[in-house]
Amino acid sequence: MTTTIESRGLHMAQLWIKLAVLYLLVGVVFGMALAASRHFEFIPVHAHINLLGWASMALAGVIYHLFPRAGGSRLGLWHFWLHNLALPVAMLSLFFTLAGHPQLEKLAIAASAVIVLGVALFTINLFVNIHVQD
Ligand code: HEM
Ligand code: HEM
Known part of the structure; x- marks a missing residue:
């Protein structure tokens, strides 16, 4: 039987x-x-x-589809929000840093640290919520 956490995991997998x-x-x-403009x-x-x-x-989406209990867990939701809120900020701030606005470098570093935190939660999530009976 599919639990609420598992059906949320399948939904999150599609979103990823x-x-x-x-x-x-x-x-x-x-x-x-970038190639065309050199x-x-x-x-x-x-x-x-x-x-x-x-x-x-x-890859996270495919893994969470295979293991929906991980995808729909609280750790899975934290991973989703940290990664998806921080990545656009990291990419835009890195872009503008490289385009000549060095004052944005700190923001790029901070957003990257949030992504790393999300990946750390992903790691814990897979160890905690993937079991043999899955
Ligand atoms: C049509 C699609 C793509 C175009 C036109 C494109 C274009 C380029 C260009 C022009 C470079 C710079 C190469 C150089 O002179 O060093 C580059 C580097 C790179 N691209 Fe793409 N790319 C495409 C798709 C992808 C995809 C799908 C990925 C990853 C999944 C990817 C990953 C990378 C990476 C990692 C580098 C840096 C490689 C290095 O450090 O030498 N690219 N790409
Ligand atoms: C928040 C996470 C990450 C941070 C902070 C980070 C940081 C960096 C930095 C500082 C460089 C050197 C760029 C340069 O030469 O100017 C680099 C290069 C590279 N990283 Fe990452 N990275 C991250 C995640 C990843 C992931 C997940 C992958 C692969 C799945 C990856 C693949 C690469 C590759 C292929 C290069 C060489 C291409 C390039 O010069 O851009 N990185 N990364």
Whole structure:
């Protein structure tokens, strides 16, 4: 029988995957744009939109689909909100830092630290909420 936590986990998994593919779209368009304009200083932004946005989030979605009890847990919800609120801030502040606004570097670092915190909760979540009987 599917519990409330598990059905919430399946719902969260879909959300992770749909948001991830939006990052893929933004990431590849941005990759084309930086290549066409020869603005290679923005490669780290392109790389991390694709890797923290598309790759990490799609993988989280697939994992949470496989293990919905983890996806729908409180740790799963904290992971979702920390990652999804901090990543756009991190990418925009990194972009503008590299575009010549060094005062935004501290914001990029702070937002990155929030992402790292989210990943730490993801790690704990998978250890706590994935069991053999899943
Ligand atoms: C059509 C899609 C894409 C375009 C046009 C594109 C374009 C580029 C360009 C022009 C660079 C700089 C290469 C250089 O001169 O060093 C680059 C680097 C990079 N791209 Fe993409 N990219 C695309 C898709 C992706 C995807 C889907 C990912 C990850 C899932 C990705 C990850 C990276 C990474 C990690 C780097 C940095 C590589 C390094 O440090 O040498 N890219 N991309
Ligand atoms: C909050 C998390 C992360 C932080 C703070 C971070 C930070 C950094 C920094 C400072 C660089 C050097 C950029 C430069 O050369 O100017 C870098 C490069 C790189 N990172 Fe990350 N990273 C994070 C997450 C990840 C993840 C999850 C992946 C892979 C799934 C990844 C893959 C890469 C790759 C491939 C490069 C080399 C391409 C580039 O120069 O941008 N990073 N990262």
